[in-house]
Each structure stands twice: as structure tokens, then as C-alpha cells.
Amino acid sequence: MNIKHLVLVLLTGGVITSCQKEEQPEITVFETSAGGNKLTQVTGGKPAEEVSVITIDPEVSYQTITGFGGAFTEASASLLNRMSKAQRDTILQAYFGKEGARYSLTRTHMNSCDFSLGQYSYTPVEGDTALEHFTIDPDKDDLIPMIKEAMEFSEDGFRIIASPWTAAPWMKDNNEWVGGKLLPEYYDAWAGVFLKYTDAYKNEGIDIWGFTVENEPNGNGNNWESMHFTPEEMTDFVQHHLGPMLEADGKGEMIILGYDQNREELPKWVDVMFRDEESSKYFDGTAIHWYESTYDYFPEELQYAHEKAPGKYLIQTEACVDSEVPQWQDDAWYWKKEATDWGYDWREEEKKYLHPKYAPVNRYARDIIGCLNNWVDGWVDWNMVLDRQGGPNWFENWCAAPVIVDPEQDEVYFTPLYYVMAHFSKYIRPGARIIEAKATDESLMVTAAVNPDNTMAVVVFNEGNTPRSFRLNWNGLEREIRISAQALQTIVIPTAQKEL
Missing domain, CATH: 3.20.20.80 (Glycosidases)
Incomplete structure (x- = not known):
């Protein structure tokens, strides 16, 4: 199967858990954090108790990078x-x-x-x-x-x-x-x-x-x-x-x-x-x-x-x-x-x-x-x-x-x-289009882009000292992600389910 990738850049630190029973695209996480990671591939971590929502809409686009x-x-x-x-x-x-x-x-x-x-x-x-x-x-x-x-x-x-x-x-x-x-x-x-x-x-x-x-x-x-x-x-x-x-x-x-x-x-x-x-x-x-x-x-x-x-x-x-x-x-x-x-x-x-x-x-x-x-x-x-x-x-x-x-x-x-x-x-390339990204948690800053090769990059920043969790929604799919305090993540997600 020809799988394309969705890249999420998150100024956070965390874990990904499945939120749907059907087969879900695998997500790879790279993290830079105050705790010492430097674009390090990471897995695991305990989700926070309260979960907010970040919604990505590739159909709404803005400037070209x-x-x-x-x-x-x-x-x-x-x-x-x-x-x-x-x-x-x-x-x-x-x-x-x-x-x-x-x-x-x-x-x-x-x-x-x-x-x-x-x-x-x-x-x-x-x-x-x-x-x-x-x-x-x-x-x-x-x-x-x-x-x-x-x-x-x-x-x-x-x-x-x-x-x-x-x-x-x-x-x-x-x-x-x-x-x-x-x-x-x-x-x-x-x-x-x-x-x-x-x-x-x-x-x-x-x-x-x-x-x-x-x-x-x-x-x-x-x-x-x-x-x-x-x-x-x-x-x-x-x-x-x-x-x-x-x-x-x-x-x-x-x-x-x-x-x-x-x-x-x-x-x-x-x-x-x-x-x-x-x-x-x-x-x-x-x-x-x-x-x-x-x-x-x-x-x-x-x-x-x-x-x-x-x-x-x-x-x-x-x-x-x-x-x-x-x-x-x-x-x-x-x-x-x-x-x-x-x-x-x-x-x-x-x-x-x-x-x-x-x-x-x-x-x-x-x-x-x-x-x-x-x-x-x-x-x-x-x-x-x-x-x-x-x-x-x-x-x-x-x-x-x-x-x-x-x-x-x-x-x-x-x-x-x-x-x-x-x-x-590294992950938002020339020719990318900035797309709609909204977070229900006002303490999180978020932006997103679709690259010319159809990968997407979403950037989330948690400036606070408290870890947070959110459900990421895009193209009808959903993932729960834990965001550490003061950290930066890149998450790669296949998007074969829909051509953008």
C-alpha cells in the first residue's frame, strides 16, 4: 500500500494511544525537551487526566511557505x-x-x-x-x-x-x-x-x-x-x-x-x-x-x-x-x-x-x-x-x-x-500550505501545514510546566497524545486514507 505521511511538530513531549478500534496509521514521535531529548524518537508515557482537542482541517488553507x-x-x-x-x-x-x-x-x-x-x-x-x-x-x-x-x-x-x-x-x-x-x-x-x-x-x-x-x-x-x-x-x-x-x-x-x-x-x-x-x-x-x-x-x-x-x-x-x-x-x-x-x-x-x-x-x-x-x-x-x-x-x-x-x-x-x-x-518544507488548526486548550499554541508531497506538519507548543493531553482529530481519524511540559515533538502519521 502506498502510504503517505503526516508530520506533526509539537512543542511538547508525550505518548500516543489509539482512540479508535479499527486499524490506525502508526505514529512516530521525535522529541526535544527541557528534560534532555534532542529530536529523539520516543515512546510511552502516562496520559494526563484531562484531555483537550486539537482539530486539523486540511481543506482550509492559508499562505504558502x-x-x-x-x-x-x-x-x-x-x-x-x-x-x-x-x-x-x-x-x-x-x-x-x-x-x-x-x-x-x-x-x-x-x-x-x-x-x-x-x-x-x-x-x-x-x-x-x-x-x-x-x-x-x-x-x-x-x-x-x-x-x-x-x-x-x-x-x-x-x-x-x-x-x-x-x-x-x-x-x-x-x-x-x-x-x-x-x-x-x-x-x-x-x-x-x-x-x-x-x-x-x-x-x-x-x-x-x-x-x-x-x-x-x-x-x-x-x-x-x-x-x-x-x-x-x-x-x-x-x-x-x-x-x-x-x-x-x-x-x-x-x-x-x-x-x-x-x-x-x-x-x-x-x-x-x-x-x-x-x-x-x-x-x-x-x-x-x-x-x-x-x-x-x-x-x-x-x-x-x-x-x-x-x-x-x-x-x-x-x-x-x-x-x-x-x-x-x-x-x-x-x-x-x-x-x-x-x-x-x-x-x-x-x-x-x-x-x-x-x-x-x-x-x-x-x-x-x-x-x-x-x-x-x-x-x-x-x-x-x-x-x-x-x-x-x-x-x-x-x-x-x-x-x-x-x-x-x-x-x-x-x-x-x-x-x-x-x-x-526540517518538516515544513517550501511550498507547504498553512492549514486550519484549532485547540480547545488555550494554553496550547498550534499551527499546521500540508507539504507539497502531501505530508502534514502540526506544531503545538506547551509553554507551561504542566503536562497535558489532547485528542488530535484530522480527516476523520483521532489520536490521543500526551504533551510534556516544555518540550518539542515531531509526530509522523500516514495519511493514505485520503488524498488532499
């Missing part, structure tokens, strides 16, 4: 180059290999960013509007080799989004790496950099899928590389310069994502980007970050952005545990509410409530599920690899990553965040 993944940065790439080949291969296999997380959507930086070893530009010669001295040489030592090695490990391939933090200082009104605006007389020259960059990477054997116009156009304080746009300025740049130039150069298929910052201001940006047919012609979608809050994923703003441009991409392009030196070989820390972020220390008093202490695993799980339930079609983490300090970072802006390394000792630590990402990226 673009992918999940992380970012190629010079920081990550330079660390890999300091590791032994065996350890480097272990990391890239874990992220991109068939038996690993199977990352499908990635991001990288154009010119330098804070997670570079220093500040650099592809256009180092002042006044070079013809871009005669354009060069990607700064990327050739570390960044490009990491991307090309990842391509070798990836059987399905992955898409790359490129994002600039700033143009070269000579193109800006303040002639600085930090802050300032792109001078209007350099709009065409800066758009030309995107074209040159695409060709240069193509010559290296790397295809760029698309761009965000500017990382964090609202600015990030007087910190690392940045360049400011208003919604009107960015829309003008895309509508009259970047979009037409890409089209004229035969690159009209390149994806252009606007905004690329926190979700709170989404309505203001999409109102301008998609105000009419002319303004929205070259915008293929919107990019967002999660740093506005450690717990609020801003569902109303996400819904608004989708309604404003229902046929466009809505992609989470950056997230990380920021303003933290990562904990080394301490899995328990990632499950506890100990982490703080930039807003815990620096946010204005009236908005500090958005930045309480939090458990990193919980933040990732809640945000990804919340995004998927509100039209987000892609979710990209920040650095794939950092060291025990949370760098290298020329500004000393220390952050955590799913994989932490000690290059001096040639040691690798896969944090629980790696496994959280893998539960989504």
Missing part, C-alpha cells in the same frame, strides 16, 4: 574557517544536510554589518558612480566559501536574501558608516550596486534570490552600520530606481522586500509601499524583525500587512537572542526565563513592559507559531554560528546563536535553539 533558515555572516563564516574540517562539516551538515535541519531560506549582508570583522564597502573609491572599482573581494575569504560549502551539503538547495546595512559613506549625507541618508544623486549608483552584486555572486556560482532594500531603515541608534529611509523615500527608490534598473538588466525576477524592521510600524510602511499599483509594482513583499518585543508577535499588525498586500511575501528576516553572551554547554538556561534583551535595559519606560525576562526556547517557539498563524511565509534566524563571547562583532554587540563554537578547542555546542529551528525547517 517560502522557507526557514538562518543567516550567513562574516562572523559565522570566519569562525567556521577556524574550525577543523570535521567540525566545519558537522555544522554545515546539521544545518543543510538531508539528516539535518534542511534550511531552505537564508540571508546574508551586502557590505559590512555589525557581525563583520570590520567595516567595508564594495565601492571603496569615493565618487565612483560608474562602479568601475566595485569589488566583492572582502567576501571571498570567509563568507563566499561558507555559502558554497553549504550548497554542497544541501540536496534541495536554498534561497538567499541579501540585505545592505548601509551604502558606502561617500554616498550618504553624513559621510559616515552609521546613520544618515542616501543622497538622491546617488540613488542610481546605489541601485547599480545591487545589480553588480548579483552578477559578482553569480560568477562565484551563487544565485541571489532577492533583496531587502535596507536593514532597519528606521535606524538602530548610534551603533553599527545603518542608513535611514522613510517609507516614502524607500518606495521612491524602489519604484523609480532599483526596480526599473533590475528589470532593464534582465533581473526582473529578483525579489524585492521592503521595510525590514520591527513589526509595530508595519501598517505605516505597507500603507505607503502598497498605496497604489505604481508604488507596489516592484515590491514583492515585506520583511520584518522581532525585536520590538520579547513576547508579542504583533498579530494585528501582521494581519494588516497581509490584507494590504495579500498576494505578496511576508517574511521574518532576522531574529536572535540579542544583548546576551551565550551560555556554553548549559541547555537548561535556554529553557529558563533568564535572558534579557536590548529593551530590558534601554527601552523607554512606557515600553519596557514589552521586554521582560524570557526563556529563549519559548521566545523562538511562540514567535514562529504566532507568525505562521498570521500569514508569515518565511522565518529566518540571525547568525548561524557564534563564539562563546557571542561574536565576533566589531561593535561588541554580543548575541546568541543556535550553534556556539570554541575555535581554540575545536568544540561545537548545539544549543536547544538549533533543535527548535530544526523542528520547523
Whole structure:
């Protein structure tokens, strides 16, 4: 019998028991938990006394998934180059290999960013509007080799989004790496950099899928590389310069994502980007970050952005545990509410409530599920690899990553965040459709997807410290599943009984 599989991703821990007398499809459970499992196949366990219901309806569908993944940065790439080949291969296999997380959507930086070893530009010669001295040489030592090695490990391939933090200082009104605006007389020259960059990477054997116009156009304080746009300025740049130039150069298929910052201001940006047919012609979608809050994923703003441009991409392009030196070989820390972020220390008093202490695993799980339930079609983490300090970072802006390394000792630590990402990226594949999923237990977060091969993925998160049980209903079938406190599961279920 040709049996297809249903994949359930559950942020839980548990057991499966038969709820019907007739022959039922077998279910396989993989678990990541605060108790120590890491995508481990598990069986057994005592069901909880109270049983709620989760209902999956594949007939009701929403957005199509673009992918999940992380970012190629010079920081990550330079660390890999300091590791032994065996350890480097272990990391890239874990992220991109068939038996690993199977990352499908990635991001990288154009010119330098804070997670570079220093500040650099592809256009180092002042006044070079013809871009005669354009060069990607700064990327050739570390960044490009990491991307090309990842391509070798990836059987399905992955898409790359490129994002600039700033143009070269000579193109800006303040002639600085930090802050300032792109001078209007350099709009065409800066758009030309995107074209040159695409060709240069193509010559290296790397295809760029698309761009965000500017990382964090609202600015990030007087910190690392940045360049400011208003919604009107960015829309003008895309509508009259970047979009037409890409089209004229035969690159009209390149994806252009606007905004690329926190979700709170989404309505203001999409109102301008998609105000009419002319303004929205070259915008293929919107990019967002999660740093506005450690717990609020801003569902109303996400819904608004989708309604404003229902046929466009809505992609989470950056997230990380920021303003933290990562904990080394301490899995328990990632499950506890100990982490703080930039807003815990620096946010204005009236908005500090958005930045309480939090458990990193919980933040990732809640945000990804919340995004998927509100039209987000892609979710990209920040650095794939950092060291025990949370760098290298020329500004000393220390952050955590799913994989932490000690290059001096040639040691690798896969944090629980790696496994959280893998539960989504491995089992919800590009082209999947988000489908209806409802839970009667309000303490459980749930999302679900049907993959192109007709497998399904359902993600359930139990953030609490109490195990729970629920009956999972789909296509007329039913299973009772026990959910441990603070755990993540992937459940595989054959679905031969119905073609979707």
C-alpha cells in the first residue's frame, strides 16, 4: 500500500494511544525537551487526566511557505574557517544536510554589518558612480566559501536574501558608516550596486534570490552600520530606481522586500509601499524583525500587512537572542526565563513592559507559531554560528546563536535553539500550505501545514510546566497524545486514507 505521511511538530513531549478500534496509521514521535531529548524518537508515557482537542482541517488553507533558515555572516563564516574540517562539516551538515535541519531560506549582508570583522564597502573609491572599482573581494575569504560549502551539503538547495546595512559613506549625507541618508544623486549608483552584486555572486556560482532594500531603515541608534529611509523615500527608490534598473538588466525576477524592521510600524510602511499599483509594482513583499518585543508577535499588525498586500511575501528576516553572551554547554538556561534583551535595559519606560525576562526556547517557539498563524511565509534566524563571547562583532554587540563554537578547542555546542529551528525547517518544507488548526486548550499554541508531497506538519507548543493531553482529530481519524511540559515533538502519521 502506498502510504503517505503526516508530520506533526509539537512543542511538547508525550505518548500516543489509539482512540479508535479499527486499524490506525502508526505514529512516530521525535522529541526535544527541557528534560534532555534532542529530536529523539520516543515512546510511552502516562496520559494526563484531562484531555483537550486539537482539530486539523486540511481543506482550509492559508499562505504558502517560502522557507526557514538562518543567516550567513562574516562572523559565522570566519569562525567556521577556524574550525577543523570535521567540525566545519558537522555544522554545515546539521544545518543543510538531508539528516539535518534542511534550511531552505537564508540571508546574508551586502557590505559590512555589525557581525563583520570590520567595516567595508564594495565601492571603496569615493565618487565612483560608474562602479568601475566595485569589488566583492572582502567576501571571498570567509563568507563566499561558507555559502558554497553549504550548497554542497544541501540536496534541495536554498534561497538567499541579501540585505545592505548601509551604502558606502561617500554616498550618504553624513559621510559616515552609521546613520544618515542616501543622497538622491546617488540613488542610481546605489541601485547599480545591487545589480553588480548579483552578477559578482553569480560568477562565484551563487544565485541571489532577492533583496531587502535596507536593514532597519528606521535606524538602530548610534551603533553599527545603518542608513535611514522613510517609507516614502524607500518606495521612491524602489519604484523609480532599483526596480526599473533590475528589470532593464534582465533581473526582473529578483525579489524585492521592503521595510525590514520591527513589526509595530508595519501598517505605516505597507500603507505607503502598497498605496497604489505604481508604488507596489516592484515590491514583492515585506520583511520584518522581532525585536520590538520579547513576547508579542504583533498579530494585528501582521494581519494588516497581509490584507494590504495579500498576494505578496511576508517574511521574518532576522531574529536572535540579542544583548546576551551565550551560555556554553548549559541547555537548561535556554529553557529558563533568564535572558534579557536590548529593551530590558534601554527601552523607554512606557515600553519596557514589552521586554521582560524570557526563556529563549519559548521566545523562538511562540514567535514562529504566532507568525505562521498570521500569514508569515518565511522565518529566518540571525547568525548561524557564534563564539562563546557571542561574536565576533566589531561593535561588541554580543548575541546568541543556535550553534556556539570554541575555535581554540575545536568544540561545537548545539544549543536547544538549533533543535527548535530544526523542528520547523526540517518538516515544513517550501511550498507547504498553512492549514486550519484549532485547540480547545488555550494554553496550547498550534499551527499546521500540508507539504507539497502531501505530508502534514502540526506544531503545538506547551509553554507551561504542566503536562497535558489532547485528542488530535484530522480527516476523520483521532489520536490521543500526551504533551510534556516544555518540550518539542515531531509526530509522523500516514495519511493514505485520503488524498488532499
